[in-house]
Every structure is written in structure tokens, then in C-alpha cells.
Amino acid sequence: MNKRVQHYLDLIVVLTQKEIKVRYKNSVFGYLWSIGHPLAFAFVFFIAFKVVMKVQMEDYTLFLIAGLFPWQWFSNSVNAAPTVFWGNASLIKKVNFSRHILPVATVLQDTIHFILSIPVIVFFMFIYNKPISLSWLYGIPLLLAIQFLLTYGVSLMVSSINLFFRDLERLTVILTTLLFYFTPIIYPETMVPERYKFLVIDINPLSALMVSWRNLFLNGTLEPASLIVSFVYSVLAFVLGYTVYRKLSWKFAEVI
């Protein structure tokens, strides 16, 4: 293989390994912590909507989990993005390497966590007596690729801009929280009132993707229309993120 390509891949591998090792530190519970977070969320929403408010939906726990796990991946990566370049300040100041690989490593790390959490979804499917579909075999890789591109684009943009506007970090937390409630994750898209459909479903770049994940997990279905919409949004996010990065990256070492 070409030496440059090899080196590029090695950079991704080494930096991702670093992220994973640092996140798990030496704790045996590292993996458990990473699935514990979305499970705790699912528990909270279950109590709120099923136990207290008695919303009429069958298999609500499963419904929650199938949406919360992929969401958690997006949200973890984007909320970690502001510190990606800051956390490597000394490197950015001294070594000239492709800095856009740093967010690749953090997003890839969360991708791996998400993949490792799929058995938990399988476990709940088993408890609820739901069959697992063969369509997962091509559906999961497809949605993985789309969500990776989307998450990376957003992360690259956030991490680059945050070097210049440091309070973007707080804004990111607020915006992802807002986005969470504006995305059909704890409620089905069918329950969204007609007049809000445009806001919640159509122009929200996460909606089609999150709904696709859930339908894939719960019913084994993959709707081409949603797939195309989420793909278009992810390409847009990537192009936007990379453009911002290209415009700003030569100044990184000056402002850091």
C-alpha cells in the first residue's frame, strides 16, 4: 500500500486506540458505564411517560432503547467535540499533522461504543419476544456509515469553531438537548401534530436517521426515502464541517 495512505490509516488507528484506552482507563467497568448512560435515560423516560403519565404505547421500553442508543452516539461525539482540539493543544502547536484526524478518532471511538451496545438492544428484543431481522446485516452498516458522516461533519465544525469562540461548548450542550426533544426519539413521529411536522421531521437533520434506526431495530424495515434524506443531510453536514475546518485550520496553532 502507498506509504502516505498507510500512514494516514495508522494515525487514525493510533489516535482512536488512545481515545478508547483513555476513556476506559484501567477500569473493568468502562464498557458498562458506556451502556449505563442510555439505559438510565431509558429508565427515566419510562418512569415519566409510562408509569406516571400512562402513555398508551406497547413495548415502550424497547422503543426508547432503539432510539436512545444511536442518539447517545451522536450526542456524545458532538458534546465532546469542543475539547477535541483544545485537548491536543501542545501537539497542534508543535507538529504539523492532519488535524482533522483528531475528531475522526473521537467519533470513531463513540461509533465503537455504539456497536458494542447493539447486543443490549438484542437482549431487550429477546425479552420482548421480538424477532431479529436479516435486514440488520445490510441496514446497520448503511446507517452506521450515514451517521458517522453526519456526526463527523458536525463534530469537525464544532471543534474548529470552538477554538475561536470558546463558549460554543455551552451552546453545544443546549442545542443538542433541544435537538433531542425536537427529534422523534421518546415519541413516535406519527404523534407529531401536523403543523409541527415540518419543524420536527422535515428540516431536522437527525429525524429521518433516528426513525430509520428504530424501524430497523424494531421491525427490520428500512425505508428508502428516509435513507436518502438522512444521507443527503449527512453529506451536507460533512461538506459544511470540512469547509469550516479548511477555512480555519491554518490558524489553529495561533489561537490555541
Next chain:
Amino acid sequence: MSECIIVFNDVSKSYPIYHHITGGIKNFLFHLPKALSSVKNSRFVALKDVSFKVNQGETLGIIGENGAGKSTMLGLIAGVLKPSKGEVIVKGRISPLLELGAGFHPELTGRENIMLNGVLLGLTRSDVLKKIDEIIDFSELDEFIDQPIRTYSSGMLARLGFSVASSLNPEILLIDEILAVGDKLFQKKSKEALLKLINGGVTTVFVSHDLESVKEICHRAIWLDHGKVRAEGEPGKVVEQYKIML
């Protein structure tokens, strides 16, 4: 005549003064007109019309007061900074000697950090694996090499850093005040290792406030004063001129 490895042609570097921006979005928006004009107008000139060349195998010393622009110059050579004016030409693989612990992660072991650093500095993983034993030998860290480096003393960290940077067969070595850390023994050892690299033909740019080392190690020296080259030539002479000014 040997080949020029580093060339600066009339290089200037100015920094925008980013106060209004790093104060955050809120500050930036509340003081928008002022902020925009400050971005445009207030620039701090760190290097002004600097020209010089470094030949293959040569060791160039850079001296000057704090804030004279020495680290800026190294940043330009390393390619992490872009000149505002002029042209910087650098041929060859660069190994910046990182500050204590820079580029190292405290939770990773010495061995893992060697891999991380090697790849960051431009080698592939298999290249690093081929050299890793040599690097570990040189560092004399023995069994500590598989401990997380947060448990290392600063001397041990310096050893690790120096071993990585010097074992990677860099073509260009950039050194910014690194030899001052560590105990006397380590300083002596790293100076010897550095001399060995220099004698082996690596092109070096050596920034230091330790004027004696500059005289001892360098073939040529430049005195930077407020971003301008004040004197250039034989290290002994340049250091003398600089001392008179102090």
C-alpha cells in the same frame, strides 16, 4: 556547497490580537463593531522581514530575549504556522523535540506513548515497531516502560521524549529549550546524544537561553531582537554582541 534545507525569504509573521473573540460569542456579538475592527487592524508583528538559510547538516542557534520571536520561527519551520508575508521552504522530515510531556498522554504507558508519538511525527506503525526496542534501550526506562507515564518523574518523561525524537532518524531537528529540564546527569546525557545526532548529519535549529550551549553546539547563530535579525554569524561573536546588549 551543500544543499539548503531551510530557507526563509523575507518572512514576516504577525498575529491578530484575538481578545474579543476568545472572550466568547457573547462578548463578540455585544461589541461587534469594535470586535470586527480589532480583528482587522490590531496585529502584533512577531517576525519582520527575516531571511536566512540553513544548509544540510548544519546546526543553527537562535538566541534572543523573551518574546523575540524564536518559538514563532520554529513554528514556521515546523509548518504549524503560516507566514503572513514571504516564503518558508523546508525540505525533509521534521522532528520537533516536544516539551516535557507534550504529545504524551498520562494514562498511556511509555510504550504506547512511543507508538503515538512516532506515528504523529510521520512514521508508520510498522516503522515504529522496528525501532521500539532501540528507543526503549536508549531511554533506560527498563520495566517502567509498561507503566502509565503519569507515574513517571519529570526526568523520566524527558528521557522518553528525547529518546523518541532522536531515534526517529529525523532529517530536521527543532529544539526549543528542551535541554534545560532533567537532572545534571540527564542534561549531560542528552547533550551528548544531541551532539551525536548533529555529528550524524541531522540539520538542527537550536533555540536556547543557555548561551554556552549555543557556542558549544552550533555552527552558526542568529540573534533575534523584537522579530528582526540583529546579528548573524559565528556563534561566539553573535553571543558576545548579544551579551553586550544585556
